[in-house]
Amino acid sequence: MKQLHIETYGCQMNVADSEVVAAILKKDGFEYTKNIDNADVILLNTCSIREHAENKIIQRLNELKKLRASKPQLLIGVIGCMAERLQERLFEKKDLVDIVAGPDSYRTLPQLIEKAQVERQAINAELSLTETYAEIYPYRYDDNGISAFVSIMRGCNNFCSYCIVPYTRGRERSRDSQSIVDEVKQLYADGYKEVTLLGQNVNSYKFENDGEMVSFPQLLEQVAIAVPQMRIRFTTSHPKDLSDDLLYVMAKYDNLAKWIHLPVQSGSSTVLQRMNRRYTREWYLDRVAAIRRILPEASITTDIMCGFSDETEAEQEETLSLMREVEYDAAFMFKYSEREGTVASKRMPDNVPDDVKVRRLNEIIAVQNELSRKKNAEDVGKTFEVLIDGVSKKDEGEWKGRSSQNKTVVFPAQNVKLGDFVKVKIVSSSSATLRGEVVEN
Ligand code: SAH
Ligand code: SF4
């Protein structure tokens, strides 16, 4: 049997897509191998979100040259966002890439591989208005059998001025709600305990089923009811579309995780306007107030970016003050990286010097560390339901898992196993982890 190896970079949507690709190629007679040296085809599922992400891929392709030289039949493919962005340009460097496939062309991978075997070059970077891979049951070759991703929509129509995603992933489209419910039920039957519904902006999910529109809150409710024993998460929520309806659905069902990832990007309304985020600082804080009111036990996490075009010190201060006001449990923090083709790259100069970006990023990281430490300390004495997903890296005698709030909890325990839900009382904390003891299982 032909052997396939996939390396996945970028966001969770790429993880889910790699599993779709593995399913498509399995049907075509490929066996997945963890061992790259055995592979006949190696696919890199790539990300273009920041320049650094793309540099990593180029570096990886250069590393793979040696393997390629030692194995003339080996095919190397670049798939995903960077494939879509660079297309034929990926063939320009000699002997690095044989196959290029964009995110909507994965069904044609068997043909692309066949063509590349003969002609040494094959490409399909066509985007689609309708492709959702709805009926393909992903081959989850590399997860822990406990927690799975389920893609509920593709693409993005928001065109935040800095962002490459609308260009690499194309127009937004929602997947058939029934196929989502069916897949989640199948995951439960297969022994999974947790599912994360994925989309760039899940709050704008809408699918017409038998003449009736299914919104995201409705979909979430259908899923919660379909698999009451499973824990359900979702990401990402765009603040402009986060409704009270959604929060009420989350409050109603115990199996809906009490965690909201709500990327803010900046605490300054003027920066948000330049970013085309379509909300203000005040709107965002109102959404946070709604979460605190309707879901008091929820954790809130975010993405923050500093150093966007024309960002002043006063605007940076507004980001720091918003962080302190919201008190995020955790955050992903980035320096702005200009992406060719975006509105910002055409009309807004990338004029914050790198040393200033680095300093601002460090200020943001310092504030977040302080906040994470504080928020985690507030959890001491409370009891959380933890889904066990592994053994602690630091101490092999201890289990680790995640709370409904998506926090990592470490604890010693007997008579439990991977995939168990256990009640853990928190006894101590740091900025990264909670430590506790089992009170009931
Ligand atoms: N759809 C999600 C974000 C997906 S990208 C949302 O709208 O929230 C994940 C994060 O990468 C973004 O939230 C943003 O913080 C960051 N990001 C996106 N484009 C970037 C760029 N050009 N430079 C630096 N960070 C960027
Ligand atoms: Fe990018 Fe904005 Fe779409 Fe998120 S919502 S993927 S940041 S364009």
Ligand code: F3S
């Ligand atoms: Fe990267 Fe594409 Fe995801 S650009 S962040 S892999 S949608």
